[in-house]
Amino acid sequence: MFPAFEVIPAVDIQDGQAVQLVGGERGTETTYGDPERAARRWIDAGAETIHCVDLDGAFDGERKNEAAIQAIVDTPATVQVGGGIRSPEAAISLLNSGVDRVILGTLAVEEPTVVETISEQYPDGVLVSVDARDGAVVVEGWTERTEIDPATAASRYESLGAAGILFTDVDVEGQLEGVRTEPVERVASAVDIPVIASGGVSTLEDIEALSKTTAGAVVVGTALYERAFTLQAAIEATHYRE
Known part of the structure; x- marks a missing residue:
């Protein structure tokens, strides 16, 4: 999936706008305009993959930003989409629409065998979101804590056929x-x-530090939108890993 360590810009969508949250908390968002425009900006700067989350879906369980997501899917980038995917039918619908990878969170926690079901049809199409706060997996838009260990969860989803794991450290997200x-x-x-x-x-040092782990990629949001560094500089910071 990632022959070299990849920097993946985030385009999180709430009420039809690209936003970034602090610590995953609703009401902390900063708005950055049209999602498709944001995605194309990152693609023009060298992004190969766009990470897209329907935040309305993540919080409310109902996806409300299909048009904005489809516009991003129609760009040249690989697109992975999460947020509000609460059934295998919803996941397969997204994959059929051109989404390259769906990100399953709450659904995978509540019905782990769904990962296997979807992966049988789309072997490279399922990422499982393992979001952790205080060392335990959280679900429902990061609002509900479980007692599940993140590493244990990741291993379980691998055995069910997941193509990859999206690991979010919620304690430091967006801060x-x-x-x-x-x-x-x-x-x-x-x-x-x-x-x-x-x-x-x-910082670029954060990206370099993550690229020295055995992870395959990193999603970057607020730092790019707030121009802490450019995407090109972030990509260059990982070149030694190739």
């Missing part, structure tokens, strides 16, 4: 205070499938 490589490495070392790290990137 521009830096990453924690230890939780990322713990999850990445537990599986043989790619792990995409997410949460806390604020």
Whole structure:
């Protein structure tokens, strides 16, 4: 999936607009305009993959930004989509519409065998979102804590056919205070499938640190939108990993 470590820009969508949240908390969003325009900006700057989350779907369980997502799917990039995918039918519908990878969160926690069902039809199409706060998996838009260990969860989903794991360290997400490589490495070392790290990137040094783990990619949101660094500089910071 990732022959070289990849920097993946996030285009999170709420009420039809590209936004970034702080710590995954609703009401903390900063708005950055049209989602398709944001995606094309990152593609023009060198992005190969766009990470797209329907935040309305993540919080409310009902996807409301299909048109904006489809516009991004129609760009030249690989597109992975999450947020509000609450049934295998919804996941397969997205994959049939041109989405390259769906991101399953709450659904995978509540019905793990769904991962296997969808993966049988789309072997490279399922990423499972393992979101952790205080060392435990959280679901329902990061609002509900479970007692599940993130590394254990990742290993289980690998056995069910997941093509990769999206690991979000919610404790540092959106705060521009830096990453924690230890939780990322713990999850990445537990599986043989790619792990995409997410949460806390604020500097090029953060990206370089994550690229030194066994993770395959990193999702970057707020730091790019707030121009802490350019996407090109972020990509260049990982070149030694190729």
